[in-house]
Amino acid sequence: MHPFRVYISQFSLLTNEEWAVIEACLVKRYFKKGDIILASGQLCRKLYFLQSGFLRFYIDKDGRDITKFFTPSPYCFTAQKSFANDIPAEESIEVLQDALIWEMPKEEAFGLLKWVNWSTFVRKLIQEVQFNTEQILEDIQNLTAEERYTKMMAESDPILQNAPLKDIASFLGIAPQSLSRIRKKYWSESRNLT
Numbered sequence: 001m002h003p004f005r006v007y008i009s010q011f012s013l014l015t016n017e018e019w020a021v022i023e024a025c026l027v028k029r030y031f032k033k034g035d036i037i038l039a040s041g042q043l044c045r046k047l048y049f050l051q052s053g054f055l056r057f058y059i060d061k062d063g064r065d066i067t068k069f070f071t072p073s074p075y076c077f078t079a080q081k082s083f084a085n086d087i088p089a090e091e092s093i094e095v096l097q098d099a100l101i102w103e104m105p106k107e108e109a110f111g112l113l114k115w116v117n118w119s120t121f122v123r124k125l126i127q128e129v130q131f132n133t134e135q136i137l138e139d140i141q142n143l144t145a146e147e148r149y150t151k152m153m154a155e156s157d158p159i160l161q162n163a164p165l166k167d168i169a170s171f172l173g174i175a176p177q178s179l180s181r182i183r184k185k186y187w188s189e190s191r192n193l194t
Helices: 003-009 016-023 080-085 106-114 116-142 145-154 165-172 176-193
Strands: 027-031 036-038 046-061 064-072 075-077 092-105
Touching: 003 016, 003 046, 016 116, 046 106, 046 165, 064 075, 064 116, 064 165, 092 106, 106 116, 116 145, 145 165, 145 176, 165 176
Parallel strands: none
Antiparallel strands: 027 092, 036 092, 046 064, 046 075, 046 092
């Protein structure tokens, strides 16, 4: 079964007819580590399915990259505000690990909303994205960078295995040197517990 159909089935089951129409809208693309899928200022006109790879969403603030979040595979993604409102994207999307991505043009993604099961998938996916975004904001508001790092370690967050330390530090809102101190303290305390 196509990986995107498997992914969709977690949210909504498709008929074979529906899948045939969806599959006809998809274009397969490969991206290399370091590629930019979407640059800040561009219009996002595609819905993407990340079959394999790892991505970083970031903004440029006064010449510095600020990591907003990461996307592990498999996952469906887009630059949501740009995609929905036809405005330039605020963020850039960078490939951190070689990626296999299925693209769907915006017009076709919206056209598929007449199919109940696709519409259900999109609605539930949006709810999941909103929940994840709220969780990130809640953690930023209520936890220190050290507590967020400890939580990532406890949850075996894929960010820790797939993102460079400078990007993890940016995501946590701290300098790389501060992350080095937090990591050293974490491992020191972990050894003392064993």
